[in-house]
Amino acid sequence: MQHKERVFSGVQPTGNLHLGNYLGAITKFVALQESHECLYCVVDLHAVTVWQDPKELSHNIREVTAAFIASGIDPKAHIIFNQSQVAGHAELSWILNCVARMGWLNRMTQFKEKAGKHKENASVGLFTYPVLMAADILLYHATHVPVGEDQKQHLELARDIAQKFNVDFKEAIIASSNKEDGLFFPQPEPLIQGPATRVMSFRDGSKKMSKSDPSDLSRITMTDDADTIAKKIRKAKTDPEALPSEEEGLKDRPEAANLVGIFAALNNQSKTDVLKEYGGAQFSTFKPALAELAVAKISPIGNEMRRLMDAPDELDSILRDGANRANKIAEPILQKTKEIVGFIQ
Numbered sequence: 001m002q003h004k005e006r007v008f009s010g011v012q013p014t015g016n017l018h019l020g021n022y023l024g025a026i027t028k029f030v031a032l033q034e035s036h037e038c039l040y041c042v043v044d045l046h047a048v049t050v051w052q053d054p055k056e057l058s059h060n061i062r063e064v065t066a067a068f069i070a071s072g073i074d075p076k077a078h079i080i081f082n083q084s085q086v087a088g089h090a091e092l093s094w095i096l097n098c099v100a101r102m103g104w105l106n107r108m109t110q111f112k113e114k115a116g117k118h119k120e121n122a123s124v125g126l127f128t129y130p131v132l133m134a135a136d137i138l139l140y141h142a143t144h145v146p147v148g149e150d151q152k153q154h155l156e157l158a159r160d161i162a163q164k165f166n167v168d169f170k171e172a173i174i175a176s177s178n179k180e181d182g183l184f185f186p187q188p189e190p191l192i193q194g195p196a197t198r199v200m201s202f203r204d205g206s207k208k209m210s211k212s213d214p215s216d217l218s219r220i221t222m223t224d225d226a227d228t229i230a231k232k233i234r235k236a237k238t239d240p241e242a243l244p245s246e247e248e249g250l251k252d253r254p255e256a257a258n259l260v261g262i263f264a265a266l267n268n269q270s271k272t273d274v275l276k277e278y279g280g281a282q283f284s285t286f287k288p289a290l291a292e293l294a295v296a297k298i299s300p301i302g303n304e305m306r307r308l309m310d311a312p313d314e315l316d317s318i319l320r321d322g323a324n325r326a327n328k329i330a331e332p333i334l335q336k337t338k339e340i341v342g343f344i345q
């Protein structure tokens with residue numbers, strides 16, 4: 001089936017894949033398969049912007065691949081691949097590095113967070129990371145990009161880069177493609193929706209759940225067994241109040257809001273629906289219900305991931321096949337880009 005709209009998204013193979021990645025991104029990836037042509041990328045080039053142990057990196061690339069498949073992404077109907085196997089990502093990224101402005105990248109809050117106080121010591125790759133992300137999307141002329149809330153600013157940058165390229169090269173675009181509108185790169189639309197676009201840490205409701213939090217209790221990882229999932233929910237930080245009956249009552253209660261959002265996302269409901277049922281309940285009632293739901297949804301995926309990880313050769317061959325198919329889409333777009341820029345082929 002040919003779809004007009006194309007989805008692209010990526011997940012970094014940096015270990016500790018968690019409930020935030022699953023609810024903020026991967027469940028969306030799964031749902032979009034019905035309506036769109038989808039490419040899902042294990043973004044290993046992004047991962048190495050901070051140090052990765054080579055052995056762990058290979059393991060983590062396979063783990064994200066396994067998580068995609070175990071969650072329900074079909075690698076035959078759609079494309080699962082890793083970024084470093086399609087050279088066009090790095091090539092287009094270079095061209096876009098020359099379109100993006102230092103001032104734009106200086107405004108990126110994720111760089112500031114990740115580089116911390118030691119900006120001088122951060123890799124150059126970490127600084128230009130959002131340009132590579134723009135290249136990922138634009139290389140396929142993707143129209144829709146499902147991500148968690150934390151990627152919103154990077155997507156705005158991708159839109160700005162697409163627009164600047166279209167403006168800078170307007171004449172060449174018209175000359176090379178007979179496209180009177182001069183629009184070569186489409187503006188990608190972010191898809192950031194639902195009750196769990198920013199899942200928070202179980203230890204601190206003001207911090208997002210993250211792979212790099214030193215506390216394992218701060219997150220549920222996709223490979224946690226049932227007992228561990230239940231224990232982490234039982235130990236999650238909360239306040240002493242009962243749950244409110246309306247969403248309004250979650251304001252200023254970040255931990256409660258987080259657990260209700262997770263319940264809603266896992267159960268395909270809105271927060272309002274959850275509070276209709278659990279409004280007035282204490283956490284001593286709500287937490288076991290959430291644990292039961294989380295175990296039912298997450299532990300089968302973890303089990304399937306472990307099964308897939310036992311056959312790394314199969315995962316590798318899925319990635320190679322995905323890269324071949326991705327490259328077929330990317331190649332003509334990259335060639336056209338080079339022609340527009342004025343390179344001789």
Ligand code: AMP
Binds near residue numbers: 022024208
């Ligand atoms: P990363 O692990 O940084 O590659 O993130 C992969 C995807 O998960 C991206 O779409 C992120 O926006 C999303 N994501 C990461 N952490 C969270 C979180 N705590 N809540 C919701 N989405 C998240």
Ligand code: TRP
Binds near residue numbers: 009133147151154
């Ligand atoms: N930067 C994204 C993250 O850390 C991952 C990513 C890389 C991505 N390239 C992308 C997401 C392209 C969407 C589209 O979460």
